[in-house]
Amino acid sequence: MWAWYREVMEGTSLEWFHRVCLQRCSMQLRLLEGTAYSSCRKARTELMSEAIDPKSSLAALFADRARRARARRGMTQVQSGRELHTAGSRVNQIERMTGSKPTLPLARAMDQTYDTDELFEDLWYHVDREQYPDYVQAFMSYEAKAVDIREFTGFVIPGLLQTRAYARAVLHAAQLPHAKHNVEALLAARMSRQKLILRPNGTKWEVVLDEAVIMREVGGPQVMRAQLARILRAAERPNITVQVLPFNAGEHYAMGASLTLHTLANGNRVAYIEGSRRGQIYDDPAQVRHCTEVYDDLRAKALPPIMSLDMIRSVLEGIYRDPRLP
Numbered sequence: 470m471w472a473w474y475r476e477v478m479e480g481t482s483l484e485w486f487h488r489v490c491l492q493r494c495s496m497q498l499r500l501l502e503g504t505a506y507s508s509c510r511k512a513r514t515e516l517m518s519e520a521i522d523p524k525s526s527l528a529a530l531f532a533d534r535a536r537r538a539r540a541r542r543g544m545t546q547v548q549s550g551r552e553l554h555t556a557g558s559r560v561n562q563i564e565r566m567t568g569s570k571p572t573l574p575l576a577r578a579m580d581q582t583y584d585t586d587e588l589f590e591d592l593w594y595h596v597d598r599e600q601y602p603d604y605v606q607a608f609m610s611y612e613a614k615a616v617d618i619r620e621f622t623g624f625v626i627p628g629l630l631q632t633r634a635y636a637r638a639v640l641h642a643a644q645l646p647h648a649k650h651n652v653e654a655l656l657a658a659r660m661s662r663q664k665l666i667l668r669p670n671g672t673k674w675e676v677v678l679d680e681a682v683i684m685r686e687v688g689g690p691q692v693m694r695a696q697l698a699r700i701l702r703a704a705e706r707p708n709i710t711v712q713v714l715p716f717n718a719g720e721h722y723a724m725g726a727s728l729t730l731h732t733l734a735n736g737n738r739v740a741y742i743e744g745s746r747r748g749q750i751y752d753d754p755a756q757v758r759h760c761t762e763v764y765d766d767l768r769a770k771a772l773p774p775i776m777s778l779d780m781i782r783s784v785l786e787g788i789y790r791d792p793r794l795p
Contacts, residue, residue: 521566527595528566528603534592536564538583552582566603567750570596604741607750608729611739612665617732618672621714621723621767623679624745625687626696628659629666630676630703635696636660638688666709675710677764677771683713683784690789697785704778712771713780721770722763730757730764 523533539549539560546564547557553575562568563575571579576593580586601609612618620627625639636659640652666674683700686693704711714721729741740751740760751757772780 521564526606527592528570528606531571531589531592531596532564532566532603534585534588535560535579538579538585538588539564542583549582553578562603566607567752568604569747570602602747604748604750608741608748609662611731611733611741611750612662612729614733615672615731616734617675618666619675619730619732619764619768620728621677621679621764622682622727623723623725624682624727625685626678626682626700627676629663629674630700631659631663632692632696632699633660634692635688638692642687667703667706671706671708673708675712675768677712677714677767678777679714680716680780683781684788686789694785694789694791697781697789700781701778701785704774710774711777711781712768712774713777714767714771715780718770721767723767728760728764728767730761 521529521532523530539546542549544552545557546560549560550557553560555575559568563571571589571593573590573593576589579589583589618629625631626635628636631639633656637652637656640655640659665672683697687696700711703709725744727743729743731739731741733739737752738757738761740757742749742751742760751760771777
């Protein structure tokens with residue numbers, strides 16, 4: 470390492486010597502800054518990963534063992550991603566259960582990279598059979614712990630307020646033919662979640678429904694009549710606020726998606742954005758602030774609660790009016 474120094478001492482100019490020293494000092498400083506940043510980021514990720522209880526589900530067990538195996542190899546998530554031929558952010562998702570489930574080829578690659586025999590391949594077969602994807606399990610975990618839930622939906626009535634018949638129709642439509650047998654199990658789980666807002670002193674819940682949600686017929690006219698009537702009854706509860714975003718509100722940032730904000734007891738907030746086939750948890754403060762701004766904008770554009778309930782009542786008594794009534 471002193472070869473360059475000996476070269477200087479043997480006759481290289483002093484000016485060149487000063488320039489090289491400055492360059493080397495600058496390079497070392499950048500390396501130190503990068504190392505400090507990486508260490509902070511690694512510490513934050515490790516802390517969040519350690520919060521996962523490996524006994525809570527097979528997916529949590531997979532995530533915990535993935536983090537431990539990587540740590541034993543002394544690899545960062547970025548280094549692990551390179552070895553697994555994926556992104557470091559994908560490794561982060563697996564270890565924090567915030568993305569889609571790992572694939573079988575990825576599980577096999579993890580066994581090879583981490584030298585874990587067939588541990589992850591064996592776990593994968595059980596994880597794949599679990600009822601919900603990792604990001605849905607994380608979503609429901611935050612939902613159960615939330616003291617305040619704010620939600621915008623552009624597709625269907627939120628699961629927390631669906632009638633059994635409406636939920637069954639939605640689940641049937643969402644399941645692939647070979648998975649229809651899962652509907653009743655998913656339905657039971659969805660109904661059990663509703664106690665969060667419907668019990669005495671239930672969780673505070675604010676929801677903004679796109680007008681398309683109350684106009685779209687799901688399950689037939691009779692199912693829609695019961696569903697809209699349930700919304701009106703639920704809105705009488707002190708912890709539930711319902712608003713409708715009318716068509717004439719125009720374009721908005723959340724078109725094509727649904728957005729949920731969970732505020733936890735410690736004041737932290739977590740965002741969840743869902744499309745037609747998958748969702749994503751966001752806990753980064755900057756991303757959560759952006760999602761909060763989007764929700765606040767949607768709520769401001771929506772009809773006030775009283776006018777919103779009038780619209781729902783109008784749709785119920787007009788489009789979905791019971792033909793047996795005079």
